Amino acid sequence: MHHANHYYGHSHVLARYCGLDDTDPPRLHGYLQHGWNIGDGLAPDHEYTPGVPSFLWSERTRRRAWSLGRRQGYVVGSPFAYLLAMNPLTDNDQREGTIWYPFHGWEGQHVVGDHDGLMAEIRRTEDGPVTVCLYWQEYRSAKLRQRYESAGFRVICHGYRGGWWKDLDPGFLHRQLAELRRHKRVASNRLCSAVFYGALAGCEPAVYGDPMHLENEKNAFGGQPRILREWAALHGPRVDPATAHRLAVDELGADRLLSPAELRRLLGWPMPASVPDAELTGVLTR
Structure with missing residues (x-):
């Protein structure tokens, strides 16, 4: 395997x-x-x-x-x-606020961008409480985590991705689904899996803010410009939920x-x- x-x-x-x-x-x-x-x-x-x-x-x-x-x-x-x-959705799901997923790096590349500017834009855009979900690599940076906490956000991490058959986390998606079901909105500064997950799980999606970039990032298969062209309907602080759900089902x-x-x-x-x-x-x- x-x-x-x-x-x-x-x-x-x-x-x-x-x-x-x-x-x-x-x-x-x-x-x-x-x-x-x-x-x-x-x-x-x-x-x-x-x-x-x-x-x-x-x-x-x-x-x-x-x-x-x-x-x-x-x-x-x-x-x-x-x-x-x-674990189908129910009418009893209590939803409030937004869960926000900043674009993240991975073991081989770190993210470069203005987190302070992004936090300010989130505050200007979101009406209710905001949960910021950091990838494990960013979450383990106490300095970065505290910056988001100091801005008034609840900061979480769904867990470790796992790799090379070590540090496996069977509960990762379960925790992510549970968090999505408690929020009205899901947002990120780049279109990503989490935005599609949220749209499928009944959240109102949004993609806005500085997209940031990876160190030595390459625009494979057309990169960000292609994403902005092909999935334009999913970008912006307010996105049509029905359109987003249909696209999430497809993707x-x-x-x-x-x-x-x-x-x-x-x-x-x-x-x-x-x-x-x-x-x-x-x-x-x-």
């Missing part, structure tokens, strides 16, 4: 959906997309073995992968969409979720002998 398949507890969520032990997911026979992107769904910094299938979130991503020569791509939907399907593959039997078969996971063959029809052609 490629270690990225465990990121954010993705393999654990899928194992639970399939009725397997979500504390120890089986080996996943392929590469699972672990974040929204505008390329082929796979991280450009990872090495991949030719011929190994890719399990992608959406049909749009599969088509892009096909055009780039990755022909063994299967649309399975995002792990977050499966988690939401297992997260929420309308393409497989049955547990189909997903087991496609991922190469164990299948109960009692599952009818009819449930598997068409799984290898998706």
Whole structure:
């Protein structure tokens, strides 16, 4: 199993959906997309073995992968969409304020930008209380964390992403969903997975503010300019919720979720002998 398949507890969520032990997911026979992107769904910094299938979130991503020569791509939907399907929204969800996700770096690149300017813009834009969710890399910087806290924000972190089969966090997406369900709005300074997650989970999304940048950032697959062109409807301090939800369904593959039997078969996971063959029809052609 490629270690990225465990990121954010993705393999654990899928194992639970399939009725397997979500504390120890089986080996996943392929590469699972672990974040929204505008390329082929796979991280450009990872090495991949030719011929190994890719399990992608959406049909749009599969088509892009096909055009780039990755022909063994299967649309399975995002792990977050499966988690939401297992924990559907209710009218009893008490929502207040905004959860804000500043653009973050990763182990190989840090973010460069004006956090003070961003905090001021958030304050000018948001009416209610604001929760700022920092990525683990920024959260462990006490100085940065305290700057956001001093500005009056509640500051949290959903957890560690995990990497190289260490520091795995099966509860990451569960905590993220719980936080999204308690907020009316979700926002970021760049269109990202969290914004789509929030839109799917009933939040009013927004993308505004200094987009910041990564050290030595490259505009792969068109970069920020392309995102601004293709997903213009999702940018701005006020975005139409119905449009955002429709786009989130498309990008997260929420309308393409497989049955547990189909997903087991496609991922190469164990299948109960009692599952009818009819449930598997068409799984290898998706």
